Amino acid sequence: MKIVEAKFLMSNSEYSKCPKPDKPEYAFIGRSNVGKSSLINSLVQKKDLAKTSQVPGKTQLINHFSINQQWYLVDLPGYGYAKVSKTEREKFEKMIMDYLSLRSNLVCTFVLIDVRHEPQKIDLAFMETLGEKGIPFYIVFTKADKLSPTAVGKNVEAYIEKMQETWDEVPQYFVSSSVNGTGRNDILAEIQKLNQDFQV
Ligand code: GTP
Numbered sequence: 513m514k515i516v517e518a519k520f521l522m523s524n525s526e527y528s529k530c531p532k533p534d535k536p537e538y539a540f541i542g543r544s545n546v547g548k549s550s551l552i553n554s555l556v557q558k559k560d561l562a563k564t565s566q567v568p569g570k571t572q573l574i575n576h577f578s579i580n581q582q583w584y585l586v587d588l589p590g591y592g593y594a595k596v597s598k599t600e601r602e603k604f605e606k607m608i609m610d611y612l613s614l615r616s617n618l619v620c621t622f623v624l625i626d627v628r629h630e631p632q633k634i635d636l637a638f639m640e641t642l643g644e645k646g647i648p649f650y651i652v653f654t655k656a657d658k659l660s661p662t663a664v665g666k667n668v669e670a671y672i673e674k675m676q677e678t679w680d681e682v683p684q685y686f687v688s689s690s691v692n693g694t695g696r697n698d699i700l701a702e703i704q705k706l707n708q709d710f711q712v
């Protein structure tokens with residue numbers, strides 16, 4: 513898919529105030545600092561569309577981007593950021609879960625996992641919650657440029673094996689790097705396919 517236009521629309525703390533749900537929408541979620549905003553920028557090939565940071569906790573709202581005037585990309589705050597208070601964290605979690613469960617035009621979400629790390633409880637638990645709520649998702653293993661291809665393959669395989677312990681069918685996954693564009697075309701091709709099936 514060719515991206516001819518990518519523009520920021522608005523930031524919200526409530527799903528009900530998001531843009532009119534009349535176009536297919538895809539949200540990026542995962543731990544703080546996993547590379548959500550960077551992946552969005554890499555998909556649309558714009559450096560600073562979504563704000564990125566070396567410091568975790570950069571994205572704090574539900575951010576809508578309009579792509580080709582045909583679909584929405586959504587950048588969400590990360591979960592599991594230790595440096596916020598419990599009250600604050602619970603507020604973020606509610607905002608994210610309300611959005612994911614109630615947004616009617618959300619086709620699916622992409623759960624990002626840093627390919628360098630062993631399976632973390634927080635991610636596995638998050639994906640289980642999505643499963644329980646019937647929210648469809650893909651997995652994206654990020655930062656593949658930081659490991660050798662062999663190490664990437666080994667880690668992905670280990671992760672999938674871990675998921676097979678609890679999932680009958682492990683969701684489809686992608687391997688990505690926002691530095692060298694790995695995974696970009698595959699993710700966009702999947703979105704294009706899903707866009708064609710979208711009905712309001
Ligand atoms: P929050 O908004 O804080 O939840 O973080 P985020 O998940 O949006 O992460 P962000 O895209 O801001 O990236 C965090 C850091 O990781 C930045 O320093 C990025 O440059 C770096 N980063 C993101 N993706 C990649 C990647 O594919 N490869 C490498 N090498 N670094 C990456």
Ligand code: MG
Pocket residue numbers: 548549550563564570571587588
């Ligand atoms: Mg971010």
